[in-house]
């Protein structure tokens with residue numbers, strides 16, 4: 168079993184054994200990052216970001232630099248030849264001569280999959296529209312595994328925009344493959360978890376689902392509370408966004424009924440959905456989650472590039 172040369176477009180591209188391989192390596196890097204500081208010497212990461220990003224782009228860049236490699240790319244497609252009308256297929260056919268591995272974020276669903284069809288180097292989906300965000304899922308699972316100890320037997324609540332939330336779609340489809348996880352979907356009626364995903368992902372795995380519009384009603388039953396932003400950029404009209412944007416605001420007082428060891432997660436960026444007074448609570452895991460994203464991405468790229476990770480520790 169080797170991840171060398173594999174694309175990561177959808178979390179279902181990797182088996183649970185392959186996820187474990189990534190998490191085991193990420194754990195080793197967390198423990199002794201210095202020992203991995205040159206395993207990707209001579210390797211180049213290409214970053215093609217057609218949509219804004221802070222965490223995904225910069226954590227990928229940081230990850231490659233911390234592995235001893237280098238980075239090139241763009242964070243604003245208007246500064247590239249895309250603005251002259253160049254297609255994704257042509258862009259990737261050029262980039263794969265310049266880089267050894269590529270991460271792409273694009274507002275259109277399926278764009279990274281198209282790129283992978285034309286690329287001679289591994290392509291990683293850094294988020295495509297409202298579809299999938301597989302490396303956020305790696306980050307989320309690594310966080311749960313390290314802070315909770317297990318990826319099985321969890322009651323996981325997703326709160327906010329479950330319709331367009333690609334981080335939610337990717338994480339639900341992956342947690343559904345582990346043992347005995349249950350899901351609680353908390354959203355306004357307009358932003359409910361998509362019916363087609365419910366059928367294909369959940370009914371296939373015979374998973375228990377609760378749907379509600381009330382966070383307060385269910386918070387006491389939950390092991391992981393995954394908050395999400397109501398995403399302005401996915402709405403067709405401003406009025407709908409304004410009506411729904413503050414549907415859920417988690418405050419410290421609302422945590423009073425939650426389990427003492429519940430994890431509050433969020434892919435970030437947050438807007439209003441988690442009050443700042445939650446940040447100091449022991450259950451707030453979202454900044455740790457963002458930090459662990461670097462280690463998940465270091466492990467992923469090292470394995471996709473097939474570099475030697477049998478480093479000598481301290």
Ligand code: CP
Pocket residue numbers: 219220221222223224294303434435436
């Ligand atoms: N979580 C995440 O994808 O954040 P960015 O949009 O800042 O990359």
